[in-house]
Amino acid sequence: MTSDSPAIQDLAHAEGICYGCGPAHPTGLHIKSHWHEDGVHVVARFTPSDEFVGWPGLLYGGLLAMLVDCHSNWTAMAYHYRAQGRAPGTLPAIHCVTAHLGLDYVKPTPLGRALTLTARVEGEVARKTRVLCEVHAGDVLTARGDSIFVQVDVDKLGSAAQA
Numbered sequence: 259m260t261s262d263s264p265a266i267q268d269l270a271h272a273e274g275i276c277y278g279c280g281p282a283h284p285t286g287l288h289i290k291s292h293w294h295e296d297g298v299h300v301v302a303r304f305t306p307s308d309e310f311v312g313w314p315g316l317l318y319g320g321l322l323a324m325l326v327d328c329h330s331n332w333t334a335m336a337y338h339y340r341a342q343g344r345a346p347g348t349l350p351a352i353h354c355v356t357a358h359l360g361l362d363y364v365k366p367t368p369l370g371r372a373l374t375l376t377a378r379v380e381g382e383v384a385r386k387t388r389v390l391c392e393v394h395a396g397d398v399l400t401a402r403g404d405s406i407f408v409q410v411d412v413d414k415l416g417s418a419a420q421a
């Protein structure tokens with residue numbers, strides 16, 4: 259599994275319209291997550307455009323939160339599919355939502371550099387799953403995520419949103 263193969267988002271949810279990771283969003287970030295060949299980590303690479311500036315030469319931290327949120331969620335969902343012994347895109351689809359997004363900003367993140375997000379599940383793959391995610395700009399660790407994703411029934415989620 260390499261970045262030459264289709265991203266997990268494209269396999270599992272090509273019609274997705276999430277601003278961060280939906281392949282079908284017209285202007286979204288289109289974050290793409292791939293299994294690393296080590297079979298443990300899920301990796302995304304993203305180069306933010308200059309519009310996401312927070313300070314001259316530095317990235318706006320909210321953009322980092324979006325990247326870590328979506329990539330960590332897809333890491334959780336990828337682990338769920340694998341735990342069930344099936345590929346993303348097979349049915350029934352697995353959906354998780356962010357219950358807790360934890361993010362430490364470790365160093366300023368430069369603009370104009372490719373960022374690498376490297377994530378893995380810590381502990382059990384269950385309805386509630388913890389994902390650790392590191393963001394590197396080159397060799398520099400700039401942010402660290404520690405987040406919780408909960409598997410949901412999207413039909414119930416929709417009715418809850420309308421209530």
Ligand SMILES: CCCCC/C=C\C/C=C\C/C=C\C/C=C\CCCC(=O)SCCNC(=O)CCNC(=O)[C@H](O)C(C)(C)COP(=O)(O)OP(=O)(O)OC[C@H]1O[C@@H](n2cnc3c(N)ncnc32)[C@H](O)[C@@H]1OP(=O)(O)O
Binds near residue numbers: 352
């Ligand atoms: C904007 C809406 C998006 C909806 C997306 C829908 C589906 C996603 C589908 C595919 C994904 C594809 C693309 C999207 C990819 C990335 C998008 C980024 C992710 C998001 O942008 S998504 C929007 C933000 N997200 C929410 O909008 C969630 C609102 N929220 C809830 O819908 C409920 O709050 C829920 C379901 C989280 C739990 O509610 P619940 O009643 O079903 O379950 P319950 O309370 O029993 O919790 C079960 C276990 O999670 C633990 N737990 C709960 N909350 C916790 C917390 N905050 N911290 C630590 N642990 C927590 C409990 O302690 C218990 O743990 P234990 O089992 O050990 O006791």
